[in-house]
Amino acid sequence: MKTTKIEWTDKTWNPITGCTKKSTGCLHCYAEVMSRRLKAMGQEKYINGFTVTLHEKYLDEPLSWKSSHNIFVCSMSDLFHEKVPFEFIDKVFAIIKKTPQHRYQILTKRAERMAEYFATRDIPLNVWLGVTVEAKDSRFRIDYLRKLQAMVKFLSCEPLLEDLDELNLKGIDWVIVGGESGPQARPMQESWVLNIRRQVEEQDVRFFFKQWGTWGADGIKRNKHANGKLLNGEIIQEMPKLP
Numbered sequence: 001m002k003t004t005k006i007e008w009t010d011k012t013w014n015p016i017t018g019c020t021k022k023s024t025g026c027l028h029c030y031a032e033v034m035s036r037r038l039k040a041m042g043q044e045k046y047i048n049g050f051t052v053t054l055h056e057k058y059l060d061e062p063l064s065w066k067s068s069h070n071i072f073v074c075s076m077s078d079l080f081h082e083k084v085p086f087e088f089i090d091k092v093f094a095i096i097k098k099t100p101q102h103r104y105q106i107l108t109k110r111a112e113r114m115a116e117y118f119a120t121r122d123i124p125l126n127v128w129l130g131v132t133v134e135a136k137d138s139r140f141r142i143d144y145l146r147k148l149q150a151m152v153k154f155l156s157c158e159p160l161l162e163d164l165d166e167l168n169l170k171g172i173d174w175v176i177v178g179g180e181s182g183p184q185a186r187p188m189q190e191s192w193v194l195n196i197r198r199q200v201e202e203q204d205v206r207f208f209f210k211q212w213g214t215w216g217a218d219g220i221k222r223n224k225h226a227n228g229k230l231l232n233g234e235i236i237q238e239m240p241k242l243p
Contacts, residue, residue, distance in 0.1 A: 007237060008176055008208055009072040009105055015059050015092055016077040016084055017045060018052040022109040025134035025159055028184050031076045052083040059091055068101045080110040086117055097124050107132060107156055111144035118148055128152035128240070130174075135161045146171040152240045158210060159185070163192045169203040174240035179213030181224045187215035193231060206238040 004012045017035060021027070031050070038046040045055060062071060073079055079089060096104050107130040108114050114129070123129065129150040131141035134157060145153050152173045157164065159180030169175070177196055179188035193209065200207040212227035229235055 004072065004075070006072060006075065007210055008070075008239070010069040011065065012072045012075040013058075013061055013104075014045075014074060014076045015055050015061075016052065016074050016079065016081070016088075017055065018048060018050045019077050019081055020052070022078075023132075023134065023138055024161060025132055025138070026109070028159075028180065028182050028186075030182070033182075035076060052077065052081055054084065054088050056091075059095055062095055062099045062102060065099070065102065068103075070103050070105060073104050073106045078108050078110055079106055080108045080113040080117060082110070082113065089117060090121075093121070093124065093127075096127060100124075100126050102126060103128060103152075105154075106130065107154075109138070109141070111141035115144045115148065123148060123150045125151050128154060128174075130154035130156055130176075132156045132158070133164065134159055136164055139164065139167065142168065142172065151243070154240065157196060159213065160188045160192055160196075161186055163189070163195055165195075167196070167199050169199060169205050172203075172205055174206045174208065174238075175200050176208045176210055178210035179215060179227075181211070181213045183214075185214035185221075187219060187221075188213065189219075190217045190231075197231070197236070206240050207236055208238055209236045 035046050035050040039049045103126050105128045109132045111131045127150055129148055131145045133139055133141060133155045154174035156176045158178035160177055177193055180186050197207055209231045211229045213224050215221050216227040
């Protein structure tokens with residue numbers, strides 16, 4: 001059963017909540033807004049708001065999910081945040097190893113720390129690793145990801161904030177692209193998306209266009225649902241090829 005509105009996953013698992021801003025894509029962080037809302041609603045897990053908080057008692061959650069799922073790890077945080085000790089990350093991966101029926105999707109803006117962590121640890125076969133590349137100055141994260149031996153390596157170009165120019169996608173399996181949502185959203189231009197799609201096709205990578213967000217392909221600001229997710233008149237939401 002799908003329990004999240006994020007189109008490219010089935011479930012979310014948040015043994016960590018809270019984060020701090022890392023790059024320009026963080027400016028209007030949805031997780032920060034959501035955390036404040038959940039704190040105001042009195043939800044115990046968000047009592048600290050958006051302060052980085054470790055939740056030991058939620059570590060075992062995936063053990064109860066018997067059927068196979070795509071699970072987005074730390075949708076409300078960053079697993080490789082500087083305030084998350086490697087010892088706690090080890091506990092997260094212990095659960096991942098115990099549940100080989102699931103595929104765990106881990107997305108970070110802290111590619112350097114992810115690389116440091118895996119320098120002394122193996123990556124389980126059921127782990128997909130990704131980095132956010134929302135602007136040209138974050139393309140360096142791809143090089144850290146490329147060197148890791150994960151089953152699937154992916155980029156999240158969301159929110160896409162400028163044309164990324166040329167991308168070296170060697171070793172990358174999947175690229176997700178999407179525009180920003182919310183009242184302060186920054187517009188995304190169609191040419192930026194098409195540039196990524198062209199390179200993805202040329203380099204035999206799978207492409208997933210999530211949404212236009214608050215600004216439509218025509219440059220008009222409206223409800224994100226009204227703007228939809230059509231690119232050149234079609235929905236393109238490919239999932240990565242699995243061995």
